[in-house]
Amino acid sequence: MPPTPDRAPARLVVLVSGAGTNLQALIDACADPAYGARVVAVGADRDGIEGLARAERAGIPTFVRKVGQFTSRAYWDKALTDTVAAFEPDLVVLAGFMKLCGPPFLERFEQRVVNTHPALSPAFPGMHGPAEALEYGVKVTGATLFVVDEGVDTGPIIAQTAVPVEEDDDVDSLHERIKVAERQMLVDAVGRIAREGITVTGRRVRFGGGARSN
Ligand SMILES: Nc1nc2c(c(=O)[nH]1)N[C@@H](CN(C=O)c1ccc(C(=O)N[C@@H](CCC(=O)O)C(=O)O)cc1)CN2
Numbered sequence: 001m002p003p004t005p006d007r008a009p010a011r012l013v014v015l016v017s018g019a020g021t022n023l024q025a026l027i028d029a030c031a032d033p034a035y036g037a038r039v040v041a042v043g044a045d046r047d048g049i050e051g052l053a054r055a056e057r058a059g060i061p062t063f064v065r066k067v068g069q070f071t072s073r074a075y076w077d078k079a080l081t082d083t084v085a086a087f088e089p090d091l092v093v094l095a096g097f098m099k100l101c102g103p104p105f106l107e108r109f110e111q112r113v114v115n116t117h118p119a120l121s122p123a124f125p126g127m128h129g130p131a132e133a134l135e136y137g138v139k140v141t142g143a144t145l146f147v148v149d150e151g152v153d154t155g156p157i158i159a160q161t162a163v164p165v166e167e168d169d170d171v172d173s174l175h176e177r178i179k180v181a182e183r184q185m186l187v188d189a190v191g192r193i194a195r196e197g198i199t200v201t202g203r204r205v206r207f208g209g210g211a212r213s214n
């Protein structure tokens with residue numbers, strides 16, 4: 001895809017809480033100017049994680065905002081909002097970020113916050129999607145990228161990818177299979193948002209419309 005000649009790369013702020021393999025996939029994709037985005041900062045709710053180390057190795061600024069450092073959750077949310085805003089993101093990508101973002105955060109970034117979840121929404125919301133899918137006995141699961149709203153994994157769906165559940169799967173093997181497909185879904189969808197924008201109409205999301213979100 002030819003680079004978008006008249007548009008600066010979309011500024012991505014990525015929030016993580018763990019290994020950061022989705023973040024790494026975005027960092028790697030951004031190396032191609034035609035992708036149309038660059039990761040300008042990586043933030044986390046905890047330190048000592050590989051996701052932050054990946055950003056540091058790539059020379060990307062990082063920050064940590066722990067809930068316990070603040071006298072209330074609301075103060076944490078405001079600090080996170082102000083810190084992310086300082087990087088002037090076009091898009092905020094929650095990639096394994098294990099904290100719910102409060103209304104002030106979502107209002108500040110007005111439908112420009114997306115989250116990848118390791119289940120086929122609306123099934124299995126929350127922190128344990130693969131485990132709950134395995135327990136339920138589904139034969140197909142996957143990952144979902146959605147526009148973040150005030151609910152828990154209830155936002156309008158941008159993209160999904162499906163994988164089979166194998167008979168000998170445990171949670172780790174299933175989650176790893178999901179993550180292979182999830183990383184490709186995330187890279188493809190974030191690149192299209194960066195280059196084409198998205199239009200959200202009620203619960204329906206389509207690529208295009210120019211703005212990186214509406
Ligand atoms: N406003 C929203 N924020 C976030 C969402 C969302 O849907 N709406 N998704 C999460 C990512 N996620 C699932 O994809 C998810 C992460 C964490 C939780 C959760 O219950 N967190 C608790 C406990 C945190 C902890 O134990 O460390 C919390 O935040 O208090 C649910 C879903 C990203 N943000």
Ligand SMILES: NCC(=O)N[C@@H]1O[C@H](COP(=O)([O-])[O-])[C@@H](O)[C@H]1O
Binds near residue numbers: 095098118143182
């Ligand atoms: N509900 C949130 C949630 O479970 N998020 C999941 O955490 C993993 C992070 O992997 P990574 O750190 O290797 O990118 C990803 O599979 C992501 O969908």
